[in-house]
Amino acid sequence: MAKVEKSEKDWREILTPEQYRVLRKKGTERAFTGEYYKESEPGIYCCAACGNELFGSDTKYDSGSGWPSFYDVMSSDAVSLYKDTSHGMVRVEVCCAACDSHLGHVFPDGPRPTGQRYCINSISLDLKKE
Numbered sequence: 001m002a003k004v005e006k007s008e009k010d011w012r013e014i015l016t017p018e019q020y021r022v023l024r025k026k027g028t029e030r031a032f033t034g035e036y037y038k039e040s041e042p043g044i045y046c047c048a049a050c051g052n053e054l055f056g057s058d059t060k061y062d063s064g065s066g067w068p069s070f071y072d073v074m075s076s077d078a079v080s081l082y083k084d085t086s087h088g089m090v091r092v093e094v095c096c097a098a099c100d101s102h103l104g105h106v107f108p109d110g111p112r113p114t115g116q117r118y119c120i121n122s123i124s125l126d127l128k129k130e
């Protein structure tokens, strides 16, 4: 995987302020407000910061959380996982493996076959429709 490295100054120029807040400062968009939580068109969800292919629409499902939810990643090396102990919780943070931008979190309460729920901010994603 080719790593994408940019300065914070570069990211501020490339991203909108809200994208910068979520992707580079580990923010969270408000539930039920994002572009993709109800999206059902087929395609590939790419990293909004660098274009890395992250999730396929075939693994997207409605978790009821108000954020786009997927039960699997496109490939095991598409994302990096980190332990996140912020906000008094222990969660697993999901970041883009190429540019290390924050995408969301993964929880072990997803559907079969993986049992995983990748809970991802819409604003961190860019759907390339088929």
Ligand code: FE
Binding pocket: 047, 048, 049, 050, 051, 052, 096, 097, 098, 099, 100, 101
């Ligand atoms: Fe990325």
